[in-house]
Amino acid sequence: MNSKAKSPVTTQPAEIVREYGPFPGVAAVNGVTWDGSRIWAATGARLIAIDPGTGEPGRALECPCDAGTAFDGTYLYQIAEQRIDKIDPASGAVVASIPAPGNGCDSGLTWAEGSLWVGQYRDRKIHRIDPETGAIQRTIESKRFVTGVTWVDGQLWHGTWEGDESGIRRIDPDNGEMLVELRMPPGIGVSGLESDGAGLFYCGGGDSGKLRVVRRPK
Numbered sequence: 001m002n003s004k005a006k007s008p009v010t011t012q013p014a015e016i017v018r019e020y021g022p023f024p025g026v027a028a029v030n031g032v033t034w035d036g037s038r039i040w041a042a043t044g045a046r047l048i049a050i051d052p053g054t055g056e057p058g059r060a061l062e063c064p065c066d067a068g069t070a071f072d073g074t075y076l077y078q079i080a081e082q083r084i085d086k087i088d089p090a091s092g093a094v095v096a097s098i099p100a101p102g103n104g105c106d107s108g109l110t111w112a113e114g115s116l117w118v119g120q121y122r123d124r125k126i127h128r129i130d131p132e133t134g135a136i137q138r139t140i141e142s143k144r145f146v147t148g149v150t151w152v153d154g155q156l157w158h159g160t161w162e163g164d165e166s167g168i169r170r171i172d173p174d175n176g177e178m179l180v181e182l183r184m185p186p187g188i189g190v191s192g193l194e195s196d197g198a199g200l201f202y203c204g205g206g207d208s209g210k211l212r213v214v215r216r217p218k
Contacts, residue, residue, distance in 0.1 A: 014168060014182035015215040017200070020055030022209030023048065029204040029211050031069030031079065031109060032148065032192030035089065039202050041211055042069045042078060042192065047087075050211065052196075061092035068109025068148065068192060070116060077116060077131070079106050084116065084134065098134035101127045108149035108158060108193060119146035119158060126158060141176040144169065148193025148204065152216065159190035159203065166190045168201060168214060182214065 021029065023043075031042035038049040038058065042065035049058045067079035075095065076087040082104040086096040100106045101118055108119030108126075115137060118127045126140045126149055140156070147159035147166075156173045160166060166189040170180035184190060192204030201214040 018213040033069040070111040112151035152195035159193040161189040
């Protein structure tokens with residue numbers, strides 16, 4: 001009988017290295033993305049740019065932003081209820097929109113391999129979608145509720161948040177099996193999630209109005 005042995009699962013406490021906020025006039029931090037110099041946080045009605053060195057908010061774009069946020073190197077993408085808006089970060093103009101695959105039940109969002117990857121919270125799924133049409137290209141099943149989503153160094157990570165338990169999980173992109181789990185302290189949740197492309201994760205803190213920086217294990 002041929003069978004693929006499961007990789008061992010590593011479970012450890014999340015190492016929170018910095019915490020920013022709460023920010024003035026911000027009730028919640030939902031989606032999070034990184035443009036190479038600034039962290040963008042979706043706060044419901046505004047996308048705010050945050051200096052990663054000081055944690056101070058800078059410019060803001062007025063737009064509906066109730067869930068995941070992504071950046072493709074040029075444009076921001078923002079879940080806004082039942083659609084995903086493509087936004088020019090210089091002007092704040094919406095240059096295109098596509099339907100969100102969860103029809104309003106979407107959570108995380110990230111950009112990788114020329115596609116958008118969209119978390120489905122209660123469905124425990126991550127969809128890869130065409131950024132031009134919104135068509136679903138593939139679906140990955142997870143075992144836990146999915147909040148934020150990010151890719152880094154070929155690794156797929158997603159946030160999870162159920163009750164008082166929350167964390168960041170690395171999963172196998174082929175079968176959805178958990179490989180690594182970073183457990184957040186009780187009562188601290190992960191809404192949005194993005195990698196800085198190196199050793200850190202930026203994590204939205206939901207209704208706490210905070211943004212936390214977590215170290216990615218080597």
